[in-house]
Amino acid sequence: MNRRAAYAFAITLAVCLPRSPAVSAAARGIPSVSDVESSTVYVARRGWHIDIGLAAAALTAPLSQAGRDLPGARYIFFGFADKHYLLAANHRAPVLLSALFPGAGIMLTTGIPNSPAAAFGEKHVIALRVTPDQMRDLQSFIWRSLRTQDEALKVFQQGPYDGSVYFLAVRKYSAVHTCNTWGAEALRAAGFHVHAKGVIFAWQLWSQARRLKRSQNQPPAAGASLLVGTAD
Numbered sequence: 085m086n087r088r089a090a091y092a093f094a095i096t097l098a099v100c101l102p103r104s105p106a107v108s109a110a111a112r113g114i115p116s117v118s119d120v121e122s123s124t125v126y127v128a129r130r131g132w133h134i135d136i137g138l139a140a141a142a143l144t145a146p147l148s149q150a151g152r153d154l155p156g157a158r159y160i161f162f163g164f165a166d167k168h169y170l171l172a173a174n175h176r177a178p179v180l181l182s183a184l185f186p187g188a189g190i191m192l193t194t195g196i197p198n199s200p201a202a203a204f205g206e207k208h209v210i211a212l213r214v215t216p217d218q219m220r221d222l223q224s225f226i227w228r229s230l231r232t233q234d235e236a237l238k239v240f241q242q243g244p245y246d247g248s249v250y251f252l253a254v255r256k257y258s259a260v261h262t263c264n265t266w267g268a269e270a271l272r273a274a275g276f277h278v279h280a281k282g283v284i285f286a287w288q289l290w291s292q293a294r295r296l297k298r299s300q301n302q303p304p305a306a307g308a309s310l311l312v313g314t315a316d
Contacts, residue, residue: 105194105247122141122142123213123216126138126161126211127293128161128200130204134263134264134289135162135163136226136270137161139158140159144220146232147223149236150193150226150230150251154194155195159195159199160195162226164190164253164265165257166188166189167253189255189257190240190257191229191250192243192244193248194243194247195248210296214274219274221273229266230252238251260284264283264285265284268280268288271292271293
């Protein structure tokens with residue numbers, strides 16, 4: 085890969101920086117959801133970046149610690165990112181090119197006081213049904229992605245907009261393990277039949293999430309599980 089191509093690829097990876105969600109003033113400060121969506125996982129496309137979200141009230145220990153610093157959140161979205169890029173004072177060529185190589189990862193965690201569709205746009209959110217076991221496995225995967233000390237989760241620093249915080253991540257970020265790779269791994273950990281290897285860009289994961297949604301919307305065959313689209 086020549087320098088120009090590497091620079092273009094690095095820009096593509098670096099713009100994994102998620103767009104800010106739209107949060108209405110009327111929605112701020114609402115502490116909880118009346119109907120807990122404990123059986124739904126949300127896949128949100130935020131430009132070149134994909135987040136995985138859950139209802140805040142559905143979080144169980146130890147992952148429920150993530151909601152402690154996001155008061156008023158109805159939903160909490162988790163997204164993996166490049167720590168060096170997100171926290172850099174400028175995003176010039178050396179910073180962009182560094183995204184090609186393994187470096188420290190960070191988890192941008194966003195609290196949404198309104199609905200995912202209202203925050204990100206209805207066409208940018210896919211809701212997938214899950215069983216209690218799938219929900220447990222997904223939360224376990226997210227928890228293992230967060231760097232903790234003595235099983236305690238601590239905010240690294242405030243996020244780029246209101247209702248967001250950074251937690252340190254366990255995994256490293258690189259050209260072959262991006263925010264979208266992590267999102268695919270999260271869905272796979274939840275038992276969905278998706279592939280994570282080679283998933284670098286948002287469209288690669290988004291197309292799989294759309295397929296899962298179409299599968300779940302199909303009437304189940306006689307005797308089949310209601311949660312189609314999951315791994316065997």
